[in-house]
Amino acid sequence: MEQKEKKIGEVKIADDVVSAIAGLAATDAKGVACLAGGLTHDMITSSDVKNIRKSVRISIDDGCVAVKLALILTGGRSIPEVTDDVREKVVNAIESMTGMKVTDVSITIAGVNV
Numbered sequence: 001m002e003q004k005e006k007k008i009g010e011v012k013i014a015d016d017v018v019s020a021i022a023g024l025a026a027t028d029a030k031g032v033a034c035l036a037g038g039l040t041h042d043m044i045t046s047s048d049v050k051n052i053r054k055s056v057r058i059s060i061d062d063g064c065v066a067v068k069l070a071l072i073l074t075g076g077r078s079i080p081e082v083t084d085d086v087r088e089k090v091v092n093a094i095e096s097m098t099g100m101k102v103t104d105v106s107i108t109i110a111g112v113n114v
Contacts, residue, residue, distance in 0.1 A: 013098050013100075015060060016052070016053075017098075018058050018060065018065060018094060018098060018100070019052050019053065019056040019057070019058050020044060020052055020056075021093050021094055021097055021098070022056050022058065022067050022069065022090050022093070022094060023035055023039065023044050023052050023055065023056045023069075024041060024044050024093070025086075025090045025092070025093035025094070026056070026069050026071060026086050026089065026090055027039070027040055027044065028041055028089055029082060029085040029086045029089050030077070030082070030085065031073050031074055031077035031078075031081070031082035031085070032071050032072075032073060032074070032082065032086060033071075033072045033073055033074045033113045034071075034072050035052070035054075035056065035069070035070065035071060035072070036054065036055045036070035036071060036072055036108070036110035036111070037052070037054035037055040037070075038051075038072075039051055039052065039055065054070075055069065055070045055071070056068070056069055056070075060100065063100050064100065064101050064102075064103045065094055065098075065100050065101065065102045065103065066102075066103055066105075066106075067090055067094070067102065067104065067106070068106045068107075068108070069086065069090070069105070069106070069107050069108070070107075070108045070110045071086070071107060071108070071109060071110060072109075072110055072111045072112070072113060073111070073112045073113070074112070074113050075112050075113055075114035076114075079109060083107050083109075086105070086107060087105045087107070090102065090105050091105060
């Protein structure tokens with residue numbers, strides 16, 4: 001006899017949680033100095049959500065996530081290579097942690113530290 005697992009209730013993930021996941025993943029990429037709001041990887045977990053919202057915007061529609069990031073990069077690295085790494089890290093983090101599909105990661109380079 002086959003038993004099916006019964007799901008009771010539902011799980012909702014707040015937009016701010018997905019934003020924080022994206023921000024942490026982005027700042028983990030080599031070549032990213034910080035989010036454009038000045039937040040580094042270590043500061044995201046302890047900073048307020050308003051600061052994350054300045055640099056990470058998400059929209060969720062039917063389980064699909066679109067992400068917009070604004071970043072400050074470190075100098076001396078290829079921007080296309082850094083942004084490819086950021087996209088990969090953001091997609092992997094959101095999809096593995098939330099189960100949602102990432103359909104777009106748009107990145108604005110707000111500055112470069114030289």
